[in-house]
Amino acid sequence: MIKILFIDDEVNVLDGLRRNLSPFKSIWDMKFEASVVSALESFENDPADVVVVDLKMPIASGETILNL
Numbered sequence: 001m002i003k004i005l006f007i008d009d010e011v012n013v014l015d016g017l018r019r020n021l022s023p024f025k026s027i028w029d030m031k032f033e034a035s036v037v038s039a040l041e042s043f044e045n046d047p048a049d050v051v052v053v054d055l056k057m058p059i060a061s062g063e064t065i066l067n068l
Contacts, residue, residue: 002028002029003028003030003046003047003048003050004029004031005031005050005051005052006052007033007034007036007051007053007054007062007065008053008054009034009036009057009058009059013054014032018030018032031046039053051066053065053066
């Protein structure tokens with residue numbers, strides 16, 4: 001199963017993704033994180049195969065997160 005981590009500081013965006021991607025939950029293990037800190041902790045404890053991240057967030061840009 002492919003593990004995908006979605007990171008966005010807007011909870012409404014994550015909720016929309018969760019709803020729209022729900023048909024794929026049998027083939028994708030999806031995690032949705034609204035906090036950069038919790039996303040990094042989640043990734044450290046259980047690395048994802050794919051990371052989808054908002055590029056413009058207040059604490060750290062998506063580019064910064066992907067370069068960690």
